[in-house]
Amino acid sequence: MINKFRIRHCMFLMIALLWASPSIASTDIAIEHAWTPQGPMTMTMHAGYFMLTNHTADTLELxxxxxxxxxxxxxxxADMVDGLSSMRKLNKLAVLSHEKVVFSPGGLHLMMRDPLKRLQLGDTFIVRLEFESDIIKEFTMHVAQRHMQPATSHHGHP
Known part of the structure; x- marks a missing residue:
């Protein structure tokens, strides 16, 4: 009888802890204005731009x-060092609580290598962001014209 009581008590505590612990849903992460410029068919690298907002109370590690x-x-x-533009890969990116991070030409961006399919103007595709806390956020990226956007150079990539 005592064992049944202990088991029930432990189960109740585990359920209460799980229910009370804060959880982060992918809906707590907003993605807006996701696009990639249409490039020549021969390009093997494309850049991706968007705005990411962390609506949680926690810092998220992309x-x-x-x-x-x-x-x-x-x-x-992209960085400017002694007047020279260079690019560097980030292994992860911290997004602070309620922070808005802009991926834009000439700054932070996605470097998308080795396209598996030729994308045309107006096409869309799914991008998945994985965060350290096992959160996956999927969003749609649009292929758009580069007009009205600053030129992006990929000089300096390894």
């Missing part, structure tokens, strides 16, 4: 980006 349309996607950041 650790991986993927898509079924690209062999590899990396997070890159």
């Amino acid at each position: 650790i991986s980006v993927s898509s079924d349309h690209y062999g590899q996607i990396e997070i890159h950041k």
